[in-house]
Amino acid sequence: xxxxxxxxxxxxxxxxxxxxxxxxxxxxxxxxxxxxxxxxxxxxxxxxxxxxxxxxxxxxxxxxxxxxxxxxxxxxxxxxxxxxxxxxxxxxxxxxxxxxxxxxxxxxxxxxxxxxxxxxxxxxxxxxxxxxxxxxxxxxxxxxxxxxxxxxxxxxxxxxxxxxxxxxxxxxxxxxxxxx
Numbered sequence: 001x002x003x004x005x006x007x008x009x010x011x012x013x014x015x016x017x018x019x020x021x022x023x024x025x026x027x028x029x030x031x032x033x034x035x036x037x038x039x040x041x042x043x044x045x046x047x048x049x050x051x052x053x054x055x056x057x058x059x060x061x062x063x064x065x066x067x068x069x070x071x072x073x074x075x076x077x078x079x080x081x082x083x084x085x086x087x088x089x090x091x092x093x094x095x096x097x098x099x100x101x102x103x104x105x106x107x108x109x110x111x112x113x114x115x116x117x118x119x120x121x122x123x124x125x126x127x128x129x130x131x132x133x134x135x136x137x138x139x140x141x142x143x144x145x146x147x148x149x150x151x152x153x154x155x156x157x158x159x160x161x162x163x164x165x166x167x168x169x170x171x172x173x174x175x176x177x178x179x180x
Contacts, residue, residue: 026043057095
């Protein structure tokens with residue numbers, strides 16, 4: 001990853017470079033986003049906001065990360081939808097500013113709600129369709145194999161359905177224990 005720089009909103013001639021640790025954090029979130037099938041720009045934007053104490057406007061994010069307006073806008077919209085980023089009002093500022101949500105419970109539950117749970121719901125319909133296909137299979141050996149595999153998939157689906165609430169619970173408990 002290359003070194004990034006951002007122009008301070010108070011002085012457009014002053015450019016502050018990201019430290020090595022900030023670059024490493026951005027890279028970490030970039031790779032994490034890509035590993036779960038999200039665009040790398042989401043990881044970059046979240047990583048940058050995670051590193052900063054002060055809220056950043058979209059144009060500052062674009063400048064630091066060298067991303068297009070479309071990429072920044074779409075990334076911020078997606079991150080807000082996931083609950084990973086929120087708007088913060090700054091008195092005297094007309095531009096919208098953004099901060100990262102740093103509570104793990106909020107991040108995980110937002111991700112599960114927007115990414116995992118919809119797939120789980122679609123999985124029910126797909127399993128039902130699969131069962132109908134297996135039931136309509138004329139070849140006895142193929143139908144029997146299909147029933148066995150469908151039963152396995154249904155079991156996996158049930159287990160994942162039970163696992164998601166448990167993950168939310170564990171993350172919530174972990175977060176509370178770190179506050180003590």
